[in-house]
Amino acid sequence: MIDKENSMKKTLITLAAGLVAAFGVVSAQAADIGLETFGGKQIVPENPKRVVVLDFAALDTIREIGAKETVVGISKGRIPQYLAEFDTDKYANAGTMPEPAFEKINEMSPDLIIASARQKKVLARLKEIAPVFYMENDYENYYPSFEQNLLALGKIFNKESAVKEKLAQLDNRMTALAKLTAGKSALVTIVNESRISAFGDKSRYALVYQKFGFTPIDKNLSSSTHGNSVGFEYIAEKNPDYLLVVDRTAAITDKANNAQTVLDNALIKPTKAAKNNHIVYLNAENWYLAFGGLQSMDTMISEIESAVK
Incomplete structure (x- = not known):
């Protein structure tokens, strides 16, 4: 009887060990x-x-x-x-x-x-x-x-x-960038075919103002995923120091330089941004398709650094 009980115990222990071996790793994962x-x-x-x-x-x-x-x-x-x-x-x-x-x-x-x-x-x-x-x-x-x-x-x-190490590096870079952009106004726009949308300091591009240091040229722009629809007259009236342009058309199609063509007109040419060569055509892939990644953020900082130095 005792031998039979011992045998059953050994069997149960073996089965338990097998279950741990079979499912332990899966459970951890x-x-x-x-x-x-x-x-x-x-x-x-x-x-x-x-x-x-x-x-x-x-x-x-x-x-x-x-x-x-x-x-x-x-x-x-x-x-x-x-x-x-x-x-x-x-x-x-x-x-x-x-x-x-x-x-x-x-x-x-x-x-x-x-x-x-x-x-x-x-x-x-x-x-x-x-x-x-x-x-x-x-x-x-x-x-x-x-x-x-x-x-x-x-x-x-x-x-x-x-992640923490890379975020610290980004913070240091943005602190240095904000010193370069201090006192400079900007407007971030997306050009989609012939349509223009503007983005303020409560938008998908809020970090341009909140972290990169630019002064928003218009603090009344509403928070919106797709921005506020504007025209050439609006840009000319606001007249920012820097016009930052994301060419959505170039990001999602094979149509290159669409934004440059759209903004090459008599209303934009007299603006401060145009006269001072401060219309900045940003890397549309980074700013539209991959916005918010570690490398894309680092590249975006570099783009703005190059534009304001």
């Missing part, structure tokens, strides 16, 4: 962590091994902190040139940013999907496939929300120290 960003409180898996990234800024940051080996699929569409290494068959096509390919994403069996405002309307469908980390920015406090998103990514991938 599936541990959830809590995050709080402007996008809300979120619960996501820690240290995911298979990640689908639907946002170029997030892809930029993941590469910069040394976690790109986790990426199995990305939004393809028009990939910014500085992220061209991801435009290969090694990374599955997850559709475009506005239109994710849900069935293909499901086939990738991701542990985590990283989404942003361009996927806000389809978050529920993405969450049916896998946990989603959603990134969104606070236009009135852009840079703090940017930092929150990056620190959250650092926590997800166990790369918090790398």
Whole structure:
């Protein structure tokens, strides 16, 4: 009887050990962590091994902190040139940013999907496939929300120290930049075909004023994702020292130099920005497609430095 009981105990111990061996690692990988960003409180898996990234800024940051080996699929569409290494068959096509390919994403069996405002309307469908980390920015406090998103990514991938180090470097660069831009007024615009939108200090480009140091030429511009529609007369009337231009058309099509053509007219030529060669045509890929990544932010600072020195 005792021998039989001992035998049963040994069997149970063996089974338990087998279960630990089989599922222990999976359990560790599936541990959830809590995050709080402007996008809300979120619960996501820690240290995911298979990640689908639907946002170029997030892809930029993941590469910069040394976690790109986790990426199995990305939004393809028009990939910014500085992220061209991801435009290969090694990374599955997850559709475009506005239109994710849900069935293909499901086939990738991701542990985590990283989404942003361009996927806000389809978050529920993405969450049916896998946990989603959603990134969104606070236009009135852009840079703090940017930092929150990056620190959250650092926590997800166990790369918090790398994120903090890079954010400190950006802070130092922006402090130096603000000294160069002190007392200079600016207006950030997006040119989309022949249409112009202006962005103030409570917009997607608020950091130009809040962190880069420019004085907003118009403090009455409303907070808006797509900016405030304006014309040539408005720009001439406000007459900023610097006119910062994002050519959306160039970012999403093969039509180069669209903004330069649009702004080459008799109303813009007499402005201070035009006369002083201070109409700055920004890198549209960085400022429109990948806005908010670690490398893109560093490049943006360099662009403004070159413009004001």
